[in-house]
Amino acid sequence: MYYLSELSSYAFFSYISVRGGFAFFIALFLSLYLTPKFIAWAKRKDASQPIYEYAPQNHQGKAKTPTMGGVVFIACAVVASLLCVHLDNLFALMGLACLVLFCLIGLVDDAGKILKNNNHSGLSPKNKLLAQVIISLIVLVPLYSTQILNAQFYLPFYKHPLFDMQLFALAFWTLVLISSSNAVNLTDGLDGLATVPSIFSIATLGILVYLIGNVIYSDYLLLPKINGLGEVSIICAALIGALMGFLWYNCYPAQIFMGDSGSLALGGFIGFLAVVSKNEILLLLIGFVFVLETISVILQVGSFKIWGKRVFKMAPIHHHFEKLGWVENKIIVRFWMIALLSNLLALASLKLR
Numbered sequence: 623m624y625y626l627s628e629l630s631s632y633a634f635f636s637y638i639s640v641r642g643g644f645a646f647f648i649a650l651f652l653s654l655y656l657t658p659k660f661i662a663w664a665k666r667k668d669a670s671q672p673i674y675e676y677a678p679q680n681h682q683g684k685a686k687t688p689t690m691g692g693v694v695f696i697a698c699a700v701v702a703s704l705l706c707v708h709l710d711n712l713f714a715l716m717g718l719a720c721l722v723l724f725c726l727i728g729l730v731d732d733a734g735k736i737l738k739n740n741n742h743s744g745l746s747p748k749n750k751l752l753a754q755v756i757i758s759l760i761v762l763v764p765l766y767s768t769q770i771l772n773a774q775f776y777l778p779f780y781k782h783p784l785f786d787m788q789l790f791a792l793a794f795w796t797l798v799l800i801s802s803s804n805a806v807n808l809t810d811g812l813d814g815l816a817t818v819p820s821i822f823s824i825a826t827l828g829i830l831v832y833l834i835g836n837v838i839y840s841d842y843l844l845l846p847k848i849n850g851l852g853e854v855s856i857i858c859a860a861l862i863g864a865l866m867g868f869l870w871y872n873c874y875p876a877q878i879f880m881g882d883s884g885s886l887a888l889g890g891f892i893g894f895l896a897v898v899s900k901n902e903i904l905l906l907l908i909g910f911v912f913v914l915e916t917i918s919v920i921l922q923v924g925s926f927k928i929w930g931k932r933v934f935k936m937a938p939i940h941h942h943f944e945k946l947g948w949v950e951n952k953i954i955v956r957f958w959m960i961a962l963l964s965n966l967l968a969l970a971s972l973k974l975r
Contacts, residue, residue, distance in 0.1 A: 642858075731882040843973075
């Protein structure tokens with residue numbers, strides 16, 4: 623079997639959009655086929671999600687739900703991408719490395735929790751953060767050192783770079799990847815809550831990556847021009863397809879959870895997309911649901927440590943609404959709506975330069 627990327631000498635397969643379409647459907651069908659098999663295996667091995675003891679009471683009924691579903695959809699996305707991308711493209715290689723390595727951090731964390739049946743038995747916060755820093759640098763240093771990704775800092779709605787971050791860029795980009803990874807991880811607390819906003823965010827950033835990597839479109843829309851970046855949009859398409867296949871089983875009531883292996887990888891990759899597309903600041907709008915969840919935790923912890931009072935009934939904020947009596951499905955769908963609107967606004971910013 624030929625890789626689709628090797629058929630690029632044929633005009634039809636030379637288009638990124640065509641190879642992206644193939645990657646989407648390959649990942650979708652792989653995910654739909656493999657996820658139920660993984661669910662059956664996980665049930666036999668009792669690889670179930672330990673439930674946080676302070677979670678709302680209705681979560682206790684999810685104690686036997688298999689976890690680590692992220693391993694499946696990340697694997698499906700990687701396989702589909704390897705079949706369709708040009709593997710001599712450094713942006714694509716580092717994008718795939720980002721997915722796989724952040725997934726490995728989550729896998730170690732998930733395995734620790736499952737083996738000891740304790741939600742606190744995974745990686746310690748310090749070790750998890752250290753691993754995230756190391757992997758972020760592994761992904762970012764080749765892009766910086768080869769200078770295929772410049773260190774210029776951009777703001778949304780403004781077509782010119784403000785300044786060159788120089789070596790500080792690595793620290794800033796690392797912060798973006800880690801923050802995004804942990805934000806998605808915090809959001810993954812209800813059935814499908816992190817999955818759909820991740821799809822929206824990856825779709826928006828995938829469009830931006832494609833446009834920035836295209837000389838004609840980037841020039842017309844006054845976007846930064848980054849040669850070769852468009853290839854990463856194929857990975858975006860593959861990951862969206864894999865996530866849609868996973869969502870079939872992850873939507874309420876979930877038959878499987880993505881676990882840290884999925885949420886950390888998704889967040890890390892979303893941060894990577896923001897960095898390579900020069901949309902680190904716009905990511906606050908693109909990932910608004912993730913930002914909202916993270917801020918709720920920061921406010922809750924900060925308020926309790928300083929004043930001894932809680933801002934919310936429980937954090938992250940989706941648990942606050944559960945405590946208010948909202949049914950789980952209503953919270954999920956409303957957060958999906960917020961995510962869709964924030965991403966539509968982010969895309970509208972393309973014409974406001």
